[in-house]
Amino acid sequence: MGTSLRDVAVLAGVSVKTVSNVVNGYAHVAPATRARVEEALARLDYRPNLSARNLRQGRTGVIALALPELDAPYFAELSRFVIDAAAEQRWLVVIEQTDGSLERERQILDGVRDHRVDGLIFSPIAIGADELAARTDDTALVLLGERIHDGPADHVAIDNVRAARDITEHLIGLGRARVAALGAQDSSISGTAPLRLAGYRQAMAAHGLPEIVATVERYHRADGFAAMTALLEGERPDAVFCFNDLLALGAMRAVLSSGLRVPGDVALAGLDDIEDGRYSTPTLTTVAPDKSELARIAVDLLKRRIDGRAGYAPQEVRAGYRLMVRESTAPAG
Template sequence: MRVSLKNVAERAGVSVKTVSNVVNDHPHVTPAMRARVQRAIDELGYRPNPTARHLRKGRTGLIGLAVPELGNPYFAELASAVIDIAGQHDYTVLLDHTQGRREQEILVCHGFRARVMDGLILSPLELEHEDLAARDDDSPLVLLGERRYDLPYDHIAIDNIAAARTAVRHLVDLGRRRIAFLGAREDRSHPPAHLRFLGWQAELAACGISADEHLVVTARSWDHEDGAQAMARLLDSGQRPDAVFAYNDRIAIGAMRVMFERGLRIPEDIAVVGFDDVTESRYGAVTLTTIAPDKQAIARLAVESVIERLKQQGESGGSAVRRELEPGFELVRRESTLGRAPR
């Protein structure tokens, strides 16, 4: 038989309301009373019903997470972290896959799915300012990634320029001077590729190295195949770099495959740095040096932001003020720049 609040109240010799206050962590409960109720909870094995709790607050207990590509290991790992952290707060996550298409991103924000979720975490690629400005849903929205909107929604992103500069500085410190950037977009204003390109450019300039446009290679998308094609085009052009900074790990891994096929040694001939620190980067024949965004921090900030906004709505109903939240990153040094350690 399921243990109820009433059962706990009878065991503790208190009212059901007191048990509810303890379970919901209300502040106006004395330590002695809290301990008394907690003993009864532990003895009976009571487990709160999160669905009922959310419904009493007029919530569904559902948070949406919409990302451009679930097949991308970065977004898959981020989604896993969001699900874990949301679960710690008794929330269930609904996943949506927008394919980075504007119409899908609009649907996520404005469609019927938005009406059944307490809040939405969205990583947009093509959504425009006017699309978000027309949003008539007052549920919390948290934006991930490099696109910024002058609207009252929390925004979470690492400093991509600083991260790119860290990657390039590492290569320069190793003595590399012809550092290619793989994964640029034809439209140089398109984030986040544009921000990482700016970081590549800025750090080269700071090190007194000319940024050679012949070493900038565009990619249609950001998969292994795109990296392989970009590297092949670069080598076929006669522009031989001594290092590569790739937009992401998949671009880097695709590029490394072409280097192997062309008989080039990594890192002796060409050193390689990726971006994202996906699991795959740790298990190749040559492990990949990469920029590691703090995905756990991104997930935690996103989930906690939704919950905090919901709490603010319940307390005041006032309008939100946009916050810019910046998780950290680190450079993870591996064999693609340092070589294999002697045994």
């Protein structure tokens, strides 16, 4: 094991506690003593043992970030911001992947205690609000990007309904009449899918247009590809709002490989603003959630929960977003 306070204390000819005081920046230490201790600290290259410190303080300095899958670009990009925001609190982030499985999500929710993390930022897919509310654990919890009705925990997300309505309005504004929604889900009760669908419906209803809805299992390129291929076989839509960018990129591939043009024959829009969509051909119109803001708010909420053990009511916070119009919905197409 490395050098401990004791080692430094011996070298500096001072008590262990005094060294601790210097390390922690305690005010009343005589300049001469402080200098001597700092000299010794430097000489022995002292690093505090976090296990011991945490044991003593009942904190671990580690938070968990639980999300469906790290290799979905949206979550990877989001993770980066969460890690950066957490670093400012001097927190480490461990990442847990649920693969969207209910069982894994239960484990996470139940099992964070095993790892003794101070808090959890959770982006659930499968688990329901009731189950969330029923948890006995009192570890600080913040829900990210998932609307849980009357949630039992702090929650941060963009306004999914409004964002979906905005982008659908944009498609309608191109003069397209057969605007489809791609990404509805049968299973999910608590997910974002119903919200985005609701936004789509509001826009379609406002213009008296017929709804065309394609459902998917998951939110990967492959699902978008399959759903779009199916859509093309029926009465073809001339615009499609895909519930995330991966679906849109899969759909784009399907349209293009069927010999049709984007946006000439079919305009496409997504949601997430992952980097891929800025370099696809054509580039992808999308809604860009402010990921940095999402992450920062999530970390702030968590910090407040962890610090003030007071049980104030769960907060609901909205992060901003922007509409990014690109080639896949260019009017001239």
